[in-house]
Amino acid sequence: MANIADSYDEPIHIAVIGGTGLQSIGGFSHVATLKLDTPWGAPSSPISVLHHPSSSRPKPIPIAFISRHGPHHELAPHEVPNRANIAALRSLGVRTIIAFSAVGSLQEDIKPRDFVVPDQIIDRTKGIRPFTFFEGGWVGHVGFADPFEPRLAELVQRCGHSLAGEGVRLHDKGTVVCMEGPQFSTRAESKMYRAWGGSVINMSALPEAKLAKEAEMGYQMICMSTDYDCWFENGGDVTVEMVMGNMKANAENARRFVGAVLDELSKGEHADLVLAKHLEGSVKFAGGVTAPAGRSAEAKKKMDWLFPGYFD
Ligand SMILES: CSC[C@H]1O[C@H](OP(=O)(O)O)[C@H](O)[C@@H]1O
Ligand SMILES: Nc1ncnc2[nH]cnc12
Numbered sequence: 482m483a484n485i486a487d488s489y490d491e492p493i494h495i496a497v498i499g500g501t502g503l504q505s506i507g508g509f510s511h512v513a514t515l516k517l518d519t520p521w522g523a524p525s526s527p528i529s530v531l532h533h534p535s536s537s538r539p540k541p542i543p544i545a546f547i548s549r550h551g552p553h554h555e556l557a558p559h560e561v562p563n564r565a566n567i568a569a570l571r572s573l574g575v576r577t578i579i580a581f582s583a584v585g586s587l588q589e590d591i592k593p594r595d596f597v598v599p600d601q602i603i604d605r606t607k608g609i610r611p612f613t614f615f616e617g618g619w620v621g622h623v624g625f626a627d628p629f630e631p632r633l634a635e636l637v638q639r640c641g642h643s644l645a646g647e648g649v650r651l652h653d654k655g656t657v658v659c660m661e662g663p664q665f666s667t668r669a670e671s672k673m674y675r676a677w678g679g680s681v682i683n684m685s686a687l688p689e690a691k692l693a694k695e696a697e698m699g700y701q702m703i704c705m706s707t708d709y710d711c712w713f714e715n716g717g718d719v720t721v722e723m724v725m726g727n728m729k730a731n732a733e734n735a736r737r738f739v740g741a742v743l744d745e746l747s748k749g750e751h752a753d754l755v756l757a758k759h760l761e762g763s764v765k766f767a768g769g770v771t772a773p774a775g776r777s778a779e780a781k782k783k784m785d786w787l788f789p790g791y792f793d
Contacts, residue, residue, distance in 0.1 A: 486513040489530045489543065492574030494755050495746055496545040497739060498566065500685060501583040501707075502728030504548045508740050509533060512543070519572065520783045521564035521611075526552045528569060533747045542747040545573055549580075549685060558662045558684035559610055567692040568614070568787055576757040577633065578693055579742055580702045581735065583728050584657065584681035585665070585710035585719055587674055591652055591681060593723075594731040596738060597704040598637050601656040602628045602686050603679060609661070612688035614695050614768075618777025619784060621695070621768030628690045630699035632754050637701055640741040649734050655680030657704060659687040665719050671712035682710055695768065696787065697760040703742070705735055765791050 489512070497506060509531035516527050526548040532541040547566055550556045570578065584597070591597060606612075615621030641651035658674045660666060662684035666674070674682060681704050693700035707724040709716030717723070728735075746755055753759075768784070769792060784792055 485511055487515065489513040489515060489573075491543060493530060493543040493545045494574055494576050495542070495743065496547065496570045496575040496578045497743070498578060498580040498689065499546060499548050500581045501550065501554070502725060502732055503581045503735055503739070504552065504554070505529075506531070506546060506736055506739055508736075509544065515573075517569040517572070519565045519568040520786050521568055522562050524566045524569045525549055525556055525561055528573070533743055544743060545570055545575055561685070561689075563688050563692050564611055564614060567689070567696050567698070571696045571698065571787060575698065576760075577699045577746065577755045578701070579633075579637070579739060579746075580689060580700065581739060582657075582683045582685050582702055582704050583707045583724055584683040584704040585708045586681055586706040587658070587671070587679045587710060587712065589713065591655070591706050592650070593706050593708055593727045594734075595650045595652060595706045596641055597652045597655040597657075597681050597706065598634050598641065599655045599657040599681065599686075599702055599704055600627070600629055600631070600634060602690060603656060603658045603674070603677060604687055605658055605660040605674075606687050607661045610688055612691055614692065614783070614787060617780045618771065618775070619780035620770040621764065622770065623694050623764065623767045625691060625694055628686075628694065629701045630757075633699050633701040636745055636751070636754070637703060637742050640745055641703075641738055644734070644737060644741060647734070647737065649738055652680070655704070657686050657702065658682040660684055666710060668711050671710045675712055681706060695764065697757060697762075697764055699754065699757040699760065703738060705731060764788060
């Protein structure tokens, strides 16, 4: 662990949120471990700063990595401090997040170990997770029609397809149903999600994607199917063993996929996308509904922490 700093002075624009079975990514140099605090508490894990082995730029490209469920998977889906995760990443300069998730498949064609780049989400969380930065005397409404960033999705799709020869099977689109958990679905629910047009199911896409949107970040999830949930009669009902087994068996492909996306994002030609220039400043309007006279002092303090200089 020698030579790993506890601070990092340069802004970091790209982050990876690792999910079940992806608690680290290889091929990068680990240069710093940051223990951050935010007005919404501490993130799920210390943030690892990794240097991308990019030769296309004179300076190393830093990547921030958070393990969603904690370093040892000790946080249940409803216990993940999503606001702290997103706020901490934004405070470092992050504007692009690649989030990884192990999902159940709701479609026969999405086989265990296939990857999906989802473009839509159906919310089946139950309101018990804090899901917005705008509350407590501060109202804001951001658009969420496209929960993922289409230009990032396109880049991710290209990277995934480039690995087809190495065993990565990719579905370019899909609707992820985000359920509350931690119990898996009943068979009736699983069948209903299929009837609704769900492609895959997890317990993590929300509120992560909503908060990333509120924080003006480009966000794209990469899903890896680990099971057929419980609707599929020939699949065997989902178990943790099944999820972990498929994740472990395909972890190398998952890491290769995420690595390829980071390779591409690290190229100078994607600088505007990485900085989410098209979202910059959007919250000055969408997140400032409450007139100054009605804003609570506590909410203002939090807003100033998250969006320095945005609000008078
Ligand atoms: C261990 S099975 C259920 C668990 O797996 C997924 O985690 P993640 O999205 O963080 O990869 C799912 O969302 C559940 O949290
Ligand atoms: N079947 C399933 N339901 C919810 N989350 C999951 N993560 C992996 N498989 C899952």
